[in-house]
Amino acid sequence: MEARSAKVDRSERPRPDVQTVTRVLIVEDDPDLRRAYRTLFESEPDMEVIGEAASGAEGLEAVRRLFPDLVFLDIELPDINGIELVRRAGIETFPAVIFVTGFSHYAAEAFQVEAFDYIVKPFTDQRFRSTLDRIRRRLRRDGMQDLSDQLTTLLSQVQTAKTYPQRLWIRSRGQVLVLNVDDIDWVEADAKYSIVHQGATSHRLREPISRIEARLDPSRFSRVHRSAIVNLDRVVEVVSSGGNQSIVLADGSRIPMSRSQRLRVFELAGDES
Numbered sequence: 001m002e003a004r005s006a007k008v009d010r011s012e013r014p015r016p017d018v019q020t021v022t023r024v025l026i027v028e029d030d031p032d033l034r035r036a037y038r039t040l041f042e043s044e045p046d047m048e049v050i051g052e053a054a055s056g057a058e059g060l061e062a063v064r065r066l067f068p069d070l071v072f073l074d075i076e077l078p079d080i081n082g083i084e085l086v087r088r089a090g091i092e093t094f095p096a097v098i099f100v101t102g103f104s105h106y107a108a109e110a111f112q113v114e115a116f117d118y119i120v121k122p123f124t125d126q127r128f129r130s131t132l133d134r135i136r137r138r139l140r141r142d143g144m145q146d147l148s149d150q151l152t153t154l155l156s157q158v159q160t161a162k163t164y165p166q167r168l169w170i171r172s173r174g175q176v177l178v179l180n181v182d183d184i185d186w187v188e189a190d191a192k193y194s195i196v197h198q199g200a201t202s203h204r205l206r207e208p209i210s211r212i213e214a215r216l217d218p219s220r221f222s223r224v225h226r227s228a229i230v231n232l233d234r235v236v237e238v239v240s241s242g243g244n245q246s247i248v249l250a251d252g253s254r255i256p257m258s259r260s261q262r263l264r265v266f267e268l269a270g271d272e273s
Contacts, residue, residue: 056084
């Protein structure tokens with residue numbers, strides 16, 4: 001049973017100072033990174049890691065159950081992203097947050113909001129500590145209600161932004177495959193299944209191509225045919241034969257391109273001819 005979100009008046013909670021320990025929740029799907037983050041926090045005498053979560057759903061439950069002072073929150077999670085996690089938990093009761101992202105361009109201007117910070121993976125120990133120093137100053141200076149108001153402003157600024165995962169977590173034949181998006185050459189529809197091509201390796205997945213497409217960045221991947229999605233970075237040539245056109249990829253794969261998708265592909269490639 002899902003825990004109900006408790007209504008906590010955070011304006012009455014004490015602000016962390018040198019005598020107060022800041023209770024930290026780490027939300028990150030990579031177990032190696034979780035361990036690394038815990039080690040970094042343990043080196044800070046005024047920080048205590050009170051919990052870890054490996055997914056958005058686990059993070060949501062932990063926020064509601066543990067009431068941390070600070071959430072170290074990965075934006076790109078395998079189920080719900082970090083922004084959506086904050087919305088579901090409730091902006092009015094959400095603690096201070098450091099957003100962690102693998103995208104250096106992700107909503108950078110929005111994260112200049114005073115109550116928050118963001119950090120781009122991979123980061124140095126120095127960058128981590130400077131981020132904590134900023135959070136400490138903000139927690140000392142601002143009341144929790146002020147943090148809530150500024151978080152509302154932040155989420156309104158990034159409301160229309162959508163992030164796309166760097167890895168796909170997909171169930172296949174009783175196991176979970178973790179596929180690096182950068183390694184995908186193209187995706188092929190196979191009835192109710194999809195075949196993801198990565199170099200010499202192919203994975204047949206029990207998911208329709210439409211679900212795979214929804215998780216890929218449309219500025220990098222394009223549906224060139226109802227049965228195929230291609231990684232635009234892999235395209236080396238467009239060839240015509242008998243009035244039909246095909247996409248040629250770096251590995252030599254030739255994929256038919258429908259007329260309805262031709263203009264979109266050229267626009268994404270920066271060629272409006």
